[in-house]
Amino acid sequence: MLDLNDLFYFVQIVDRGGFTAAGRSLGMPKSTLSYRMQQLEAALGVRLLNRTSRHFGPTQAGEDFYRHALLMVRAAEEAESHARQRVTELAGVVRFTAALGTAQFALRDIVMRFMQEYPRVDLVEYVTSRQVDLLAENFDIAIRAHSGELPDSTLVRRTLAVAPWILVAGSEYLKRAGSPETPQDLTRFPCVLVWRANRTATWHLRRHSTSRRGGSNELIQPPAPRLVSNDMSSLKRAAIEGVGIVALPAYVCKSELRTGELTQVLRGWFADESTFSALLPYRRGLLPTVRTFVDYLARHLPKYVAS
DSSP: OOOHHHHHHHHHHHHHTSHHHHHHHHTOOHHHHHHHHHHHHHHHTSOOEEEOSSOEEEOHHHHHHHHHHHHHHHHHHHHHHHHHHHHHHTOEEEEEEEOHHIIIIIIHHHHHHHHHHOTTEEEEEEEOSSOOOTTTTTOSEEEEEESSOOOOOSSEEEEEEEEEEEEEEEHHHHHHHOOOSSGGGGGGSOEEEEOOTTOOSOEEEEEOOSSTTOOEEEEEOOOOOSEEESOHHHHHHHHHTTSOEEEEEHHHHHHHHHHTSEEEESTTEEOEEEEEEEEESOSSSOOHHHHHHHHHHHHHHHHHHOO
16 A cells, blocks of 8 residues: 555646745755655655656656546545545534433523524433443433432533422412421422432422521421322422422422422422533533534523522
8 A cells, every 4th residue: 555645746746847846845855855756656666756967857658647636635635525524514423311300491492592692513312311332332422400419420420500499389379378487397298209219308498698608508307298209200390280389490390480380499499410421421522513502502501590
């Protein structure tokens, strides 16, 4: 197999009419170019260049070889141009996976805006709660919302945002039943709970403070829940219908809080928080489209999930 760099050097030498001009253009010594051409001719078994004191130019075989070499050089330049254009214009496909609640409530609007801003980047979103093997299943990113630490793995983790959980209830229900005024009052109200494996049915409430004394913490044991589910849409619907008070991420409830279907109770107290992480198969060598998508999430997700 020929060294393709030698084809490029040969084209430059012919185009510029000699070793000196070609070496000046390429930033290479004339002697190096001369040696590379000798090696190329030896590999081909044919003389490509006439080198005399009065004449310099390609032989007949050299002219034929030049035409083919020029096509290869132009094809390489075109390939480079297309590759650089893809980097500049961000064209390509990003494949990512997320759980249903994350995809539906946290990512949907941001993903739509990303696609509007980057019209040549296509997205493949696979919604599942199972742990996807990114390399084996050909995914670029896994986006996870988690309350505790993620299990150790070989994946690279980048924190994207932290989202507070708040207590909400149906507005019509609160008009009838009244609202809790202290965390201890929650024990007198029916509740609905998010199902979590190996977790006790308690609300660890925190109230942040800007004073030097810090915030407050309350551990509340709610009454037996009317509904336990891992589907946030069902829990939110149950709260709207007056089934009970529920702790949910603030971003899950923002639309219903805005319309008045839900009302936040115990303002200033937070029931939990979720961390959003992007899991990547490796730290270096990410495609520009993948890196840009992750950067976009890190830039926009914090504001979206904080309220």
